Amino acid sequence: MEKIFRMFKYISISFFLLISTAIAAQINMEEVPRDPQGFTLGINLAGPFNRIMDNDRTGISFLTRINVAENLFFRGEAGFENVSFNQDAYSYDSNGTFLKAGIELNSLSKREPGTHAHLLFGIAYGMAIQEQSASRFTIENSYWPDFVDRVGSHTVNTHWVELSGGPRVEVFQNLYLGWSIHLRVSVLRDNPEMLKPYYVPGFGNGDNRLNGGFSYTIEYLIPWKK
Amino acid sequence: MLRPFKFLFIILFVAMMLPASCTQDQICLSNQSAVQVELVSFHTNRDTTLAGTTIFGLDRSSERIYDSISVSRLFLPLSFSSDTTAFVISSDNYLDTIWFRHQSEMEYISRECGFTFNFELDTIWFTNTFIDSVSIIYPLVNYGEDFQNVQIYIY
DSSP, X not given: OHHHHHHHHHHHHHHHHHHHHHHHHHOOOOOOOOOXXXXXXXXXXXXXXXXXXXXXXXXXXXXXXXXXXXXXXXXXXXXXXXXXXXXXSEEEEEEEEEEEEEEEEEOOOOOOTTOOXXXXXXXEEEEEEEEEEEEEEEEOOSSSOOEEEEEEEEEEEEEEEEEEEEEEEEEETTEEEEEEEEEEEEEEEOSOSSOOOSEETTTEETTOSEEEEEEEEEEEEEEEEO | OOHHHHHHHHHHHHHHHTTTTOOOOOOOOOOOSEEEXXXXXXXXXXXXXXXXXXXXXXXXXXXXXXXXXXXXXXXXXXXXXXXXXXXXXXXXXXXXXXXXXXXXEEEEEETTTEEEEEEEEEEXXXXXXXXXXXXXXXXXXXXXXXXXXXXXXXX
């Protein structure tokens, strides 16, 4: 089943890249006035969606995009993710928050009057702080007694660099839907020796230095200049 | 026209949600703390088989690792709570005891599999009923490795 999901993921990504390229190439409209200047307040649905797929995770994040120049956006995001589970090898709890800040460039330079759509490519720096513990872990022995112990609560910091790309479109006035693919590379992690984070908030699988990810965003634009 | 763009965008927005949190499960290995022992004939210097072999941990005679079978290769699990693990080996009413002295170090494997102990064999000593000698070929007993660690030479 998982293979099918993974295959579907790759097909979706390929399809998206194809479509995006085709759309970017085909849109050939007259130049119109700039996008409305302003900032957005939005929500990233990746966290709630992860919760549906995996009951152990609870998280959500909020973002803002600020139109700092023509086709250039500042993107900031802050959120939290808590992870809690009890499996044979260990019981685990983590509470953490993250912050991301970066810039995005819009690669759709032509616009249809009255419509706002963007194909955004960006780079961001992310950092997460989480407090994690394993209230019990068991190392099984096939003959002698098992070893049971715990890892006390401790703080882990993770920093990463993130590349992202994806479209965003105004579906109603000032209301934008967007999704993007992320590629994240961790650049710094402290306190990793005993127990690596199961999930790093905003980053993903704590065992990996390189993670992929998705965002699904709903944003409301608050214009300060037309 | 940007309408097709919007339409495709929304379709893909929903479709992309499906695979978002798929992760690859890792297979966790079990019985990774056993010393692998090869039995060698003292006379011929070749692999040999020990008939009617029963093996249990010292002071745990009721729980047998091998029970009256012919063996040429042994997997002897090391203890997590002690730095010496001892086994009684009996074959056709002959008895020997063998002690493995080891250092152990706990290690995190992965988020799926949790923790393990890796071992390094220091010293082996034994009684001499049918065991002639013992040699350590590879002292490390590590998670995910599959090496023969010890040769026991049988009279």
